[in-house]
Structures are given as structure tokens and as C-alpha cells.
Amino acid sequence: MSEYKLQGSMTATRRRGRRGVSPALRGERSVLRGIGVALLWLVVAISIAALVWMVAQAFRDTRDILDDPWHVPSSLDFGNFVRAWTVGDFAVATWNSLMTTVVSSVLTVAIAAPCSYYLSRVDNRLTRGLSLYFILGLGIPAQVILIPLFVMLNKVYLTDSIIGLNLVYIGVSMPFTVFLLTAFFRSLPLEMEEAAALDGTTAFGTFWRITLPLAKGGILTAFILQVISHWNETLLALTLLQSTEKYTLPVALISFVQQQTYSGADWGGLFAGLVIVVLPMLIIYVWLGRRLTEGLTLGMGK
Amino acid sequence: MTLDVKEPRTDGAAAQSPGSRKAGPRKPQRGSRPGGSSIDAQRKKLLVPFVGPAFVLYTVLFIVPALGAVWISLHKWAGSGPMKFVGLDNYGRIFRDQLFLLSFGNTLLLLFVVGTAIFVLAFALTLVLRDMAGKKIARNVIFFPHLINALVFGVLAGFIFNPGGMVNSLLAPLGVTDPPKWLAQDNIFPLIMVTLVCTTTGYFTTILMAGVDRIPPYYYEDCALAGASAFQRLRYVILPLTWDVFGTCAVLWTISSVKIFEIVWVFGGSSGAGVPPTQSWTAAVYTYVNAFSGQSTPAYGAATASAVLSLALISVLVVLLRRAMRRDAVEF
Incomplete structure (x- = not known):
């Protein structure tokens, strides 16, 4: 409702503003603006069309796709998915990706949350130093740690292993998650914790029973952001996994693409693979996008 | 290498509504109040159980490898067998390597040329979107590509720009009978740049x-x-x-552009042996190929030297950006 009011007052402002502007400028601006708006909607339309098109192609035969890529499928043919699922090893890869994503994201948040809580509530030289130490990792690109990680994990037999990959994802996600959650915990009101402390709750009890429930929104946000980044992570997985039965989806997709240089293009299967990679993200975005917003504004709005 | 405290928050909030970007107070004096209540004393005891696991995992899996990279870059090493200390030799060597110069140049192109294009477009879009009807829908749609793996765009581009593909079939009625060879080795990198502008602008908008x-x-x-x-x-x-916010975006783009790897790796369906044509390599691709492609003896020293240089590039740029963007924050 306040949104409407805001927009209303803004349009009013604009009208008034226009009157004050010289006529020449006024004309130019509205034309430019009109073009901009039209272009923007064009981009939006193309984006949606591209997504729909991609999903549609996944239900068509490779020969049909190549003959006429502009068509929509005449019938729902799951052949591509079946082929990608069985021949392209996407079944195993999807399972691996799902496991890795869920396990590493849950653990990342579970490990980062207490740390962030501590860093946000205790303010001394040590915690300030630690916060800085965690920020440092945000600027380090993955290719820097690629080779040493491979060497290290190889020594302890954790290359080509889903467990190893999970560990790496947790470690690599620490800076961002700690950071996001520290900022979030800082924004939560202290009064409830103080009240709980007066009632004799232990420090851990306050964290567990007061702060965590209050921070649900922020923690959900952090979790979803990790899910998205772990689901799409490619470089580390490509380096650390070697055998087909360990591949995650992006790695399986790359190997599927590369097989085609030898076996001829199977665009139908490839489109099915792309849909398997993209669709979960779309579902999360459509389903949780708004809930996330609400969760965050509830926590941050104060 | 000190990022602003607010930066990652923006990233998080970007997925959310704009109104949610009210960060908490900067440096709230929390916890340690004069007189120190008992809960503060109790809280301090939680240091090891609370911070410990995160600290250990982060140190072992992130900081130690990062330091290890610097160490390896000072050695000549094929991954197994003895490491030979060669000092800064690897750095000298990669600077004489045409391939590295090309890859690093490409990374700089992504960073500056693509970055500029993204910023100009994103700002223009922001101004258009600001008081447009239906701005929420438009914004949600243009943000979505950020959640998709860049691999997908690389593969799709291979389909769309095929010699018999969609772009050419669109151009044919317009009288273009001799369309450029989109996926020729020299044309791939410009295409990658265009693709990146299209897919990243929405996020920064x-x-x-x-x-x-x-x-x-x-x-x-x-x-x-x-x-x-x-x-x-x-x-x-x-x-x-x-x-x-501009400063934040610039830092975010600097960090993410230097990492760009997967879209290059599969762009246009990738040729032959699975390694993209050298004309389109970035610094990250150079590192990966030199260490793991299996085509020649792995040169871990040169590969990490290239990665460490990327890190140096980021550090310098972030420091410069922070200096250039430093102004008195306007409170409102």
C-alpha cells in the first residue's frame, strides 16, 4: 500500500518537474524515455521467450530442432530426458549435485551462524581482527586455491570424492556467509537477549532460543544463496572430480558437450540437460524469491 | 584487500526487495559495555565452540591453499616428484609466454570493456526502471540470468550461432547471404563479451x-x-x-570478472580436445589448462603464478577503487 503511495507521489513530482523544465528538454526526455521503456520490455519479453523456447526444445527430436528451431513441440516427448538421464549420466549427476548442494549449504550455514553471532555480539580487538580475516577471502578468486587444494586433498585421498567437494564448498563459502550473517545479527534488537539473560538464560541458551528464531529470515536467505552458488559451481568440481559416477551436474554437462565432438550433436539431449540445470533455480526463484524478501525485510526493517 | 563491511550484504539483498537494504548501524558498540554484565562474560567463553569450526575450516580449506599457491608459484613443479625452488622465475617465464599475455589481456578486456558496458547499461536501465509501471516484474525477470550457470549460455550460443543456426536464418531474409563465421576462433571472444554483457547487466541493475x-x-x-x-x-x-552502491558494484564486478571460466570453457560447443581455442582464453582458463588439461606436463608453478597475478590484480584494483570512490558518505 505504501508502495502505491510512493509511486503516486513520484509521478506527481515528475509532472510538476516537467512543467518546470524547458519545452525542448521535455520533448527530448520523453522520447528517450519512451525508447528506453520499450527496449526494456523487449529485453524482458526476449528473456522470457528464450527460457520458454529452451524448455520447449528439450521436448523435440534433434532432427526437428535443427530443421526448424523456431517451432514448439507438437507433442510432449520425454525421449530426450530419458536419454540424457540414462546415457548422459545425468541421473547420477543430478543426485550428486543435489546431495552436495543440500549438505554443504546446510553445514555452511550451521557452522557460519554461531561464528557470525559471536562476531556480531562481542566487540573487541580479537573479533575485529577475525572479521577482517574472514573478509579477506571474499577477494580471492577460486583459481588461486585450485592447485594447492587439489594437492592437499590428494594427500588425504579426498579428491574424486563427494565428501571432499562438500568440505571444499563449506570452506570456500565461509567468508561470504559469515559476512552476510554478521551484518544480519547486528541488525537484530538486543533487548530480547538482555531480557532472557535477566531471566537467567545462559549465553548459549539466548543464542539458541532467542536469537536463532529471530534470525530465521536471514538464515534462510543465507542458505538459499549458498544453494544457488553450490548448485552452479563448476571450476572446483571440474578439477576435483574425475570419475563419471562422482560428477556433479555442471561437470556432467561439460563432458556431455565434449562427447558430442566425437559422436555428433545430440541437441535434444543437450537441451534436456540444460533444462535440468536451470529449472531448479527457476523454481527456487519463483517460490522463495518473495518469501525471502519478506523474511529479510521483517528482520531488517527495524 | 579490505572490502567494505556493507559489500556482501548488497549481494544478499540484491536478490531481495530493494527496501530491505537497510543495513544495521556501522560499528555498534555491542557486547562490551562498561561494567560488563555477566552475559557478556559468559558470551566470551563461547569463542572456541562458536568461532572455532568456521575458523578452522576456512583456514585449512581457503587461507592455507591461498598461501600454498604463493609458495608453489616460486617452484618448478610437475605435480609429483621433487619441487625445485626457482624464485620469481615462473613470473618471468609467464610474462614471456604469448599465451599468458593473451589470456591476461582477455581478462583485462572482460574487466574493463565488459565492465564499462555493463555499468552504462545498468545505470540507464535503473533510470528507466525507477518510476516505470510494472518495474517489479521487469526487475525480477532481468535478474534471473544471474542464477543460471554460465555454462548454459555458452552452450546455447553454440546452437544459436551455428552456421545453419537461428541467427543466420534470421539474417537471411534481410539479405545477408554471407553472414560472418560467428564461431570462428577469432570471433568467439567478442561473442563471449557480448553474451556476458547481456547476462550480467540485470544483476547490477x-x-x-x-x-x-x-x-x-x-x-x-x-x-x-x-x-x-x-x-x-x-x-x-x-x-x-x-x-x-556504485563502488560496491565495481568491487563485485572486479572480483567476479577475474574468475570467469565456465562460459569460455564450453562457448560454442567447444572444439576438438575439450580445450577452447587459445584466442578466447582468460587467466583462469590458462591456470586450469596448464595444470589439469593432461595435454602436456603439468606446470603447476606457471599455473599458480598466473593465478597469483590475478589475485594481485584484484587487490590493486580494489584498493584503487576504494580510494577513488572514497567520499563523505551522504547520510539520508
């Missing part, structure tokens, strides 16, 4: 919009009363009040 939406409407009313032109309003109201 969302972040910038979060900044613009924070500006209270009475500033615009003030502008109208003072008779400011649209340009003046942009110059004296919108830009100064979103300056810090």
Missing part, C-alpha cells in the same frame, strides 16, 4: 536500483520546486546518493 530506491521522494520534489532539469537531478541527487 538490481543492485543499483536498490540504491536508487532508497532515495526518499522528497528530494525529487525539491528538485521540481527548484526547477532542476532531468540531467541536473541525475547529477546532483541520484548520482551522489548512489555513489557508494
